[in-house]
Amino acid sequence: METISIILLLLLAVILSGILSRVLPLPFPRPLFQIALGAGIGLAADWRVTLDPEIFFLLFLPPLLFLDGWRIPREELFKDGKTILELALGLVVFTVLGMGLFINWMIPSMPLAVAFALAAVVSPTDPIAVSAIAKRVPIPKRMMHILEGESLLNDASGLVCLRFAIAAALTGAFSIQDAAFNFLWVAFGGVAVGTGVTWAIARTKTWISRHYGEEGGSQILISLLIPFASYLVAEHLHCSGILAAVAAGLTMGFVERTGEIEATTRIRRSTVWDTIQFTANGIIFVLLGEQLPVILANAAETVRTTGHHEPWWLAIYVVAINIGLAGLRFLWVWLSFRLTLFRVGQWKQSPNWRVVAAMSFAGVRGAITLAGVLTLPLAMGDGSPFPARDLAIFLAMGVIIVSLIVASIGLPLLLNGLQMPAEPSHQAEENAARVAAAEAAIAAVERIEHARAEGRSDADLYVAAASRIMDTYRQRIESRRGDAETIATERILEQIERELGLAALKAERAEIFRRTRHGELGSELSRKLIREIDLLEARYGG
Known part of the structure; x- marks a missing residue:
């Protein structure tokens, strides 16, 4: 004990x-x-x-x-x-x-x-x-x-x-x-x-x-x-x-x-x-x-x-x-x-x-x-103190x-103000990786869309869902392939999006907790929704 x-x-x-x-x-x-x-x-x-x-x-x-x-x-x-x-x-x-x-x-x-x-x-x-x-x-x-x-x-x-x-x-x-x-x-x-x-x-x-x-x-x-x-x-x-x-x-x-x-x-x-x-x-x-x-x-x-x-x-x-x-x-x-x-x-x-x-x-x-x-x-070896x-x-x-x-x-x-030897920027490497990843994602969505939608009665739903997802990735590619001014503008937009996104997620979380406190939402479902919101907030780095 x-x-x-x-x-x-x-x-x-x-x-x-x-x-x-x-x-x-x-x-x-x-x-x-x-x-x-x-x-x-x-x-x-x-x-x-x-x-x-x-x-x-x-x-x-x-x-x-x-x-x-x-x-x-x-x-x-x-x-x-x-x-x-x-x-x-x-x-x-x-x-x-x-x-x-x-x-x-x-x-x-x-x-x-x-x-x-x-x-x-x-x-x-x-x-x-x-x-x-x-x-x-x-x-x-x-x-x-x-x-x-x-x-x-x-x-x-x-x-x-x-x-x-x-x-x-x-x-x-x-x-x-x-x-x-x-x-x-x-x-x-x-x-x-x-x-x-x-x-x-x-x-x-x-x-x-x-x-x-x-x-x-x-x-x-x-x-x-x-x-x-x-x-x-x-x-x-x-x-x-x-x-x-x-x-x-x-x-x-x-x-x-x-x-x-x-x-x-x-x-x-x-x-x-x-x-x-x-x-x-x-x-x-x-x-x-x-x-x-x-x-x-x-x-x-x-x-x-x-x-x-x-x-x-x-x-x-x-x-x-x-x-x-x-x-x-x-x-x-x-x-x-x-x-x-x-x-x-x-x-x-x-x-x-x-x-x-x-x-x-x-x-x-x-x-x-x-x-x-x-x-x-x-x-020591003879028993005397070390x-x-x-x-x-x-x-x-x-x-x-x-x-x-x-x-x-x-x-x-x-x-304070200390400068180490200059290091090369990894921005170009990051942009190339994001573009390549987005292109791979679009190709995967297109493959699944063609495989699943063919001959189905809900094919239009697959096309609509695939279009929404691919538009997001195409926007990411455009923002990374533009000129310096476009990239700078996109960074500002990302910062604004992060600020607004975090505010929206905090409001979502507050509402979920409010409903849970008042018995309008079960605890298990509450945990599920809160985890989804937390993962989205982690995406923004909040």
Whole structure:
């Protein structure tokens, strides 16, 4: 019963965080409100959530990473593939080496292997918090795609570095050759497992649907189980479950291009996944805040680990680590952009410092850092306590919170009027696709009209209905094939149509609800009509 109560309280905190982030006029993203609410729960209640890192990884990370991989624009991911790999792999190694040495120099009481472990857990970035900030101040699309691609891959590289650092701390030995081979197996094995599991499940599901029909609930449940299956199989083979979940999401995007799933199933499935994403993201940060009181309660003992007695030294260390992370990221991003995005042929000048600074501020830490630092073992091989474990956890928590606050304040200032390298317009591509789709629709209507209407007494009804539908598609074709002035006029008409259409649909819905309240319309029929209106409103993007 207590476990259920805790879960319900966490869900309530997630809901309240969404309300507070909209009501309070503060320039902070939702994750900070969730951390604050979690801290309030930790202070006010006697409940304590013991975070088992393995369970934490399994419950939250596979579905979130799977969904990110599924929904990320694959063309954008491949277009900036070099930049993303430079950030996801090169920057992680650069950060681990640089920050590991810096932390060990700043805190000599922390062993070098533990310092590298701490550097490894703070190296991956978190796109969840950046997305929350982007809702307040829009981030340029290309920058957001780079950040999303980086975060999909740097989780695995950071956790692999963490694994090697922990092994070195426990054994006192480290082999670069073994680490390199292990990294290749972990990375490529994880990608292969995620791709293979998803492809096999998709092919099996398609075969069953073709021969025995489709059941929407089963289709949705299968999509929910794929990331967990990929993660568990990869971990069983000692590969990266994180990369397996990402690869599964990317593969899902490819196998879904056949369009064999029914439209209603896709709509319902998208709604389910949106709810899971909102809930899981929120619970992660609420749990982070809930852990803060326990960590702060041990601050006095933790600070003595550093050789000092004043607690404010911990704040100095947190700020110094954040400055170090930002400095290393700024330098690496500048070099990466200099060699890729801003090379001759795209932009002929050096990278704009605001672009580089914005990318550096966007390196927010979050769920992976929290989960990673909690995987530090409690004891060494001889049974003695793992050195500076509480200190590492405190510093990692501090880095998460400070990076969120700094990004919330700094990103809006840097992004105001910021221009990324120019991107080609996709308007012509969109127009061509709409015209081709409309022509295919007209051809299909004509085929059915000729096949069904011939020799029937109600043939004129088929002709009339087909004419009405084809007129709509012909109007769409004309609006997309006209000159620039005609297309501009059509866009204005579309905006007006959207405004009027939304107003009409809202009036329809209000009337349906009024009749339902007064007993003039049954609840079942009411739900049917409301769903039809909702789907039409979704067409307008309302």
